[in-house]
Amino acid sequence: MSFAFLASLLLTQYAPPPPTSNLSPRPNFNRTCAEWGLQSHACLVDTVRALDNARRKEGIGPIYLPRNWTNLTPADQIFVITNLERIARSEHPLPGLTASLNRVAKRGAARGTDPILRSPAGPALSIWAEGVGPLASDYGWMYDDGWNGPLRRTPNLACTSATATGCWGHRDNILAEWSRRLLAGRPGTWYLIAGAAQVPTITRTVLPIDRSITEDSDAMIVTAVEQPPHYVYTWAQAVAEGAGSAAKGWNPAAVPxxxxxxxxxxxxxxxxxxxxxxxxxxxxxxxxxxxxRPRPKKVYRLSRFRRRRSRP
Missing domain, CATH: 1.20.5 (Single alpha-helices involved in coiled-coils or other helix-helix interfaces)
Structure with a gap:
């Protein structure tokens, strides 16, 4: 799994502080997804379970996906899991996706790099990852984004040393404090818009199980505009299907x-x-x-009965 990081406006401390070290996924969903397939229920369950275990170490509750999660597009799934990470840490959710930014995200995903928005009106933050689906990408962005010792063992391509500014950049972009920091002091009314996309990238054979899997390229970009946008998918729609709700949402890992x-x-x-x-x-x-076997035939005897006259 590989990650990249881009912030068109590089600011320090525009997000909550990251973990002190990377967390290896428990269970290892990469192996499960390779063995059972990226679209399998086992892959989904182990990825959610790994996220829940990591969140528990932060003192955060489990993930509750919308009930229609499996029917959402990959772009919608990337958007939903991003907002689930934000609201779990008391950040405002992103309002929705727009068609124009989805196209920008798709170009970045196809190139295997962070989406780039030419001449944005406001701050623009983008992220990219290559792995086994949106939830797996989210795990890498949130919990495996720092320095991991040797460079070859560090998935974040921008984290080239223990002190590099790109370390934990994906997590910072996901949890960016837009109203309090990135847009603070800007005159006028600003509207947040997001774009997300996924494209299949490479097919490789995983040993020792000898199974070919196709990894996905996931990308997302967020910026602010001064004109009211038209959203093609909104956070309100996800909430209506139970996103973030223990009572109405769906956690696949909750099954024994x-x-x-x-x-x-x-x-x-x-x-x-x-x-x-x-x-x-x-x-x-x-x-x-x-x-x-044939049943024996029953023999019936004919009995003679005398009629008796009843006495008057």
């Missing part, structure tokens, strides 16, 4: 592990299970017919 693994196995081997059930049923039916 044994039940989840059993369900995953059944879904993966549904065809084999169905064929096996049919074969066993046919064998049982054949054995029953072959072992059936």
């Amino acid at each position: 592990r044994p039940l989840e693994e059993a369900g995953t196995w059944i879904r993966t081997h549904a065809r084999d299970v169905l064929v096996g059930v049919i074969v066993v049923g046919l064998l049982a039916l054949t054995a029953t017919r072959q072992g059936r």
